[in-house]
Amino acid sequence: MLEVLRMLDPRTAAVLERLYAESDSRPEPVPPKDLAEYPRPVELTEQVRAFDDEFLTLEKEQAAYCYTQARATGARTIVEFGTSFGISTIWLAAAVRDNGGGTVISAERVPRKAERARAHVAEAGLEQYVEIRVGDACETLRDLDGPVDMFLNDGFPDVALEVHRLVTPALRPGALVITDNVGLMPDLYADYLAWIRDPAHGFVSVRIPFHGGTEISVLTEAVPA
Incomplete structure (x- = not known):
């Protein structure tokens, strides 16, 4: 763990180490096998509230990979679908800061989670680089100002494609x-994967073996209509 965090400044690393320890102390949520069983993010039902206290976050090495990719691409504007308690947000904001400044725009449906995430981001000394938008991402991520350098698609899978298509017009070539969880929940991400892997939509895409399978996609010069 310390080896992974060594690339970050001590204040940021200390917050992440504590949050990961808290996350690791809890049982990992079991993803549903059927889309109909998965809670829809636009409705605050009892089923949805069952996820409100869960650390739905990237694994340590996976988050470090996102950080290094953001550094490699010089990302200054990053969009994130699914803030949860802010662990991945902190990694992304650290990359933006280390790239010379910018903004991470992160969408979180649950107000209480967003509040905790803001506190964690501030504790890490990164609040000036983060804007957390509370509500349905299909609304809060509309009409983004571009160019966006990087998009972490890590929210509810039933709207992964819809949110992706909202963000795409703002992405730079x-x-x-x-996109996380595509290997763990292939049925839930089937439509997303079919779309992102269709060359007509302007992306080249490949799966890498993080967290059961994570999809890495790059927008080509041919920007989708």
Whole structure:
């Protein structure tokens, strides 16, 4: 763990180490096998509230990969779908800061989670680089000002494609899209994967073996209509 965090400044690393320890102390949520069983993010039902206290976050090495990719691409504007308690947000904001400044725009449906995430980001000394938008991402991420350099698609899978298509017009050519959980929940991400892998939509895309399978996509010069 310390080896992974060594690339970050001590204040940021200390917050992440504590949050990962808290996350690791809890049982990992079991993803549903059927889309109909998955809670829809636009409705605050009892089923949805079951996820409100869960650390739905990237694994340590996976988050470090996102950080290094953001550094490699010089990302200054990053969009994130799914803030949760802010662990991945902190990694992305650290990359933006280390690239010379910019903004991470992160969408979180649950107000209480967003509040905790803001506190964690501030504790890490990164609040000036983060804007957390609370509500349905299909609304809060509309009409983004571009260019966006990187998009972390890590929210509810039933709207992964819809949110992706909202963000795409703001992406610059060469922008990186990282989508988690596609290997763990292939049925839920089937429509997304079919779309992102269709060359007509302007992306080149490949799966890498993080967290059961994470999709890495790059927008080519041919920007989708």
